[in-house]
Amino acid sequence: DAMVIQNPRYQVTQFGKPVTLSCSQTLNHNVMYWYQQKSSQAPKLLFHYYDKDFNNEADTPDNFQSRRPNTSFCFLDIRSPGLGDAAMYLCATSRDRGQGRDTQYFGPGTRLTVL
Amino acid sequence: AQSVSQHNHHVILSEAASLELGCNYSYGGTVNLFWYVQYPGQHLQLLLKYFSGDPLVKGIKGFEAEFIKSKFSFNLRKPSVQWSDTAEYFCAVNAPGTASKLTFGTGTRLQVTL
Numbered sequence: 001d002a003m004v005i006q007n008p009r010y011q012v013t014q015f016g017k018p019v020t021l022s023c024s025q026t027l028n029h030n031v032m033y034w035y036q037q038k039s040s041q042a043p044k045l046l047f048h049y050y051d052k053d054f055n056n057e058a059d060t061p062d063n064f065q066s067r068r069p070n071t072s073f074c075f076l077d078i079r080s081p082g083l084g085d086a087a088m089y090l091c092a093t094s095r096d097r098g099q100g101r102d103t104q105y106f107g108p109g110t111r112l113t114v115l
Numbered sequence: 116a117q118s119v120s121q122h123n124h125h126v127i128l129s130e131a132a133s134l135e136l137g138c139n140y141s142y143g144g145t146v147n148l149f150w151y152v153q154y155p156g157q158h159l160q161l162l163l164k165y166f167s168g169d170p171l172v173k174g175i176k177g178f179e180a181e182f183i184k185s186k187f188s189f190n191l192r193k194p195s196v197q198w199s200d201t202a203e204y205f206c207a208v209n210a211p212g213t214a215s216k217l218t219f220g221t222g223t224r225l226q227v228t229l
Binding site for chain 1: 213
């Protein structure tokens with residue numbers, strides 16, 4: 001009964017070659033998030049969707065884009081991956097923004113390697 | 116800069132030992148506080164959360180955390196750990212005016228030995 005699914009679990013790409021990571025959810029939650037987690041560091045929010053409303057973090061590089069074609073799916077596009085973009089990418093959902101109190105449900109993550 | 120600090124990066128305990136993991140944050144005002152846990156090979160999941168009221172909050176699997184406003188702390192505790200508590204523990208804060216954004220600490224890796 002997986003609730004937040006991320007595909008693929010491992011992704012290898014070449015320097016500069018666009019890559020797309022996928023997230024889907026069966027919870028019918030309004031909000032979907034993308035976090036980047038580098039080795040031994042804290043997960044860092046890149047952006048989130050509140051329904052169709054896209055909310056970018058101020059320090060998220062332009063190289064990172066996202067799409068949410070429907071409630072269930074959300075994609076992370078890295079237009080020109082650099083070596084510094086190698087990380088675990090976590091997708092999460094929450095029912096609402098709930099004044100910041102709603103539990104976030106995480107997927108297993110996609111580990112991105114850039115060669 | 117606003118931040119969340121977890122000072123213990125790696126903790127090793129024997130089964131039945133007591134656990135306390137530190138978490139401090141630097142935000143002013145009212146915050147929402149969370150502890151998430153990641154068991155080996157699994158995804159992050161909520162352990163407990165605090166918004167208001169009784170500063171001692173209880174979570175799943177016998178964990179509890181205490182909010183001390185004056186110390187900007189939200190430490191996680193468990194009286195007697197089990198081998199199955201081996202995991203990485205993340206403190207997270209939702210700061211005022213940030214919608215539902217979570218700012219995480221760097222995590223504490225807990226290893227419980229038999």
